[in-house]
Amino acid sequence: MLKVENLTSYYSNIKILKNLSFNLEKGKVLCLLGRNGAGKTTTLKSLMGLVDKTEGKIIFNGEKISGISAHLIPQKGIGYVPQGRRLFSELTVEENLEIGLLTRKKGENIKNNVLTMFPRLRERLDQISGTLSGGEQQMLALARALCIEPSLLLLDEPTEGLQPSMISLIRKSILELKKQGVAILLVEQRVEAILSIADEILVIENGSIVYTAEANEVVKDHKKLYSFLGV
Amino acid sequence: MDLGPYLLFASLEGLVHAAVLSLIALGLSLVFGVMRIVNVAHGEFFMLGAILAWWVSSFVLGNPALGFLLALLVAPIIAGIIAMFSDWLILKHLKYDPEATIIATIGILYIIQQAALMTFGPDARPVEQPFNVRLDLYWFGFSAYKFFVIFASIILLLSVWLVMAKTKFGLLLRATQLDSETAQAFGIPISTVYSLVFGAGAAIAAVGAVLIVPIQQAHYLMGGEPLLLAFIVVIIGGLGSLRGTVAAAVLIGMSDGIISVFFSPTLAKILATLLVVFVLLIRPNGLFGTAKV
Incomplete structure (x- = not known):
């Protein structure tokens, strides 16, 4: 469904993302983890065409969407929940x-x-x-x-600043969407909030992917993931 | 004339002034509100509207009403197209950077001004009123056309409000004004929206010019003063606030009219500028503006 190949993004001339490559299949949840400033939000913004300068290839449902105008992206079936909601x-x-x-x-x-x-x-x-x-x-x-x-939903820290009952409601909604076949790319800071819903985990550091794992592997052994996150 | 009727006369003159000023300021405020750019060339689109009104009406000499109607239709369209072209040629390439666009619109100001001088010459051009009726208000007579200017301005202001508040296009404009990046993420083509808004801002100013030019005269240097007053209005009203723009235009237009009649136009401008300083000290975001985080 979503194929990202060597995605590199810049703010002005500063390279923020460096050759990111990953895939996301229908009905799966891929979680991006990383410290503040690692490049998680920039990854989502790059997929939405909201970063001025990007290189590499983004293929969605067989169609190349990298380089097209940002306002045409949602028409392809990509929904976006920005960090801080941005209502x-x-x-x-x-x-x-x-x-x-x-x-x-x-x-x-x-x-x-x-x-x-x-x-x-x-x-x-x-x-x-x-x-x-x-x-x-x-x-x-x-x-x-x-x-x-959307057939692909990009969620940027959807549980940030919410009380537990709301977090549980958002989590329930994500699981429901997953069941309906929606692919979800989820950015989170809180590891424990995503382990039960994610299928795959990606850790970004300084704009590069430094760790990937199946979520069930991480459930069995947290140590390696936590070492990357500095927890 | 006694003081009371004299004050009424000055107030009516002020209302005419306020009506046209509210149109000019509305265009400026719309552009700033949605695009977040300060359009220093806005007064030149007003000037362009006035000169084009003279030019268009000169094709139908002997029929001032038809000439006026033609000008009311053609001048705003041409001013709007020129504005959209400027946006496409210049502002878009500057990515609407607030500082760069100030310099760019200063450039646009001089290009339009000098093009008008080279094309239409330096002379002030009179435009005949579409109808010449004088209403007897017991104490004095007052031009019916001036009442028409007030009425037409109110209709246009209400139309813009209706478009902004009740239509899908207005919703797109308001969403773009609030958060252009998120607006794009939901399918709003903001460069098209910006282009239309820049064109509409210029066209609204041009309508104001077509309305006022039978009372004043068209001249290639006439854009400066309305620009200054429009800035005063949008700063007092609150940048980007349509409600504030109209309220401030009435305040400034009326006081300008009254003070000009009783004292002098220069004193009116001095007091308006002092009012800006006062408002900025008390309410830095203007009377109806909200602080942007």
Whole structure:
């Protein structure tokens, strides 16, 4: 489904990612781990076409998407939940969902499905999104990305700053999406939050992949992973 | 004339001024709000609207109403196209960098100004009013056309508000204004949005010019003063706030009109500039602006 070959990204002339290569299959969860500033968010942004200068190849569903304009990426079926949610904070919940539906024709059906998944948002459709609680904002960020009906979902620290009940709800949603066949590329800081949902783990350090493992291997032996993360 | 009627007269003059100023400032505010660039060339799009109004109406001499209607249609379109071309040729390549675009729009200002001078000459050009009716307001007579200017400006302001608040295109603009990177991640083609907004900002200023040019005259240097006042308006109102822009335009336009009638236009400008300093000290983001994190 997603094939990344020698992805190199720059901010101005500074090389942030160095020859990243990995694959992600349908219905699988690939988790990117790494310390702050390692290049995890830049990896997701590069896949979304939001980094000015990239090299290498990104192939999604057999089509080369590297180099195309950022606004064409969601049309291909890639949804994105940015770090810090990045809601359109002065727009209502409904307007945020409308933005998510821009690339889809059967908007009303999709919106209903998404609101069935997050019923609390249905009660708050007219509320300005910036006034929602942190957990509700994260739900909305996820719901907005799901409005694209993605076959690949990029999640950047979706549980950051959330209370345990919300983390469990987000985790449940990820598992449900995985069951539906959505491929998920998940960036996380908290190892324990992802071990039970990830299929594969990638550790990035200074823009390069330094460790890869199947999640079940890591479950058996944490030590090596933790040594890379400095835990 | 007694003080009361004189004050009413000055207020009406101020309202006409405020109406046109709100259109010019609206264009400037729209461009800053969505694109985050300070368009120093904005006054030249206003000037272009006025000169094009004279040029277009000169084709239908003897029928000022038709000439005016034609100008109202053609001048904003041409000003908008020139603005979109400038965006495509220059601003896009600067990646809308806030500092670089200030310098670039100063360049655009001089190019448009000197092109207007070379094409249409240095003379002030009069444009006839589309209708010449004088309303008797008991104490004094007042041009019906000036009421039309106020009315037309209100209609245009309401139309822009409706587009922004109630249409899908307005939703795209607001989303781009709030977070252009995330907007792209949801399929919004921000370079197209920027181009349209830059064109629309210029076109709205040009409409203001077409409306005012039968009262003033068209001249290639007429863009400077409205630009200064429009900056004052958007700073007082809050950069990027449409509501604030209209409120500040009424405040500045009315005070400018009244002070100009009672004292002098120079004093009006001095007081408006002092008001900016005062507002910036009390509310650095303007009356209706919000702090961006």
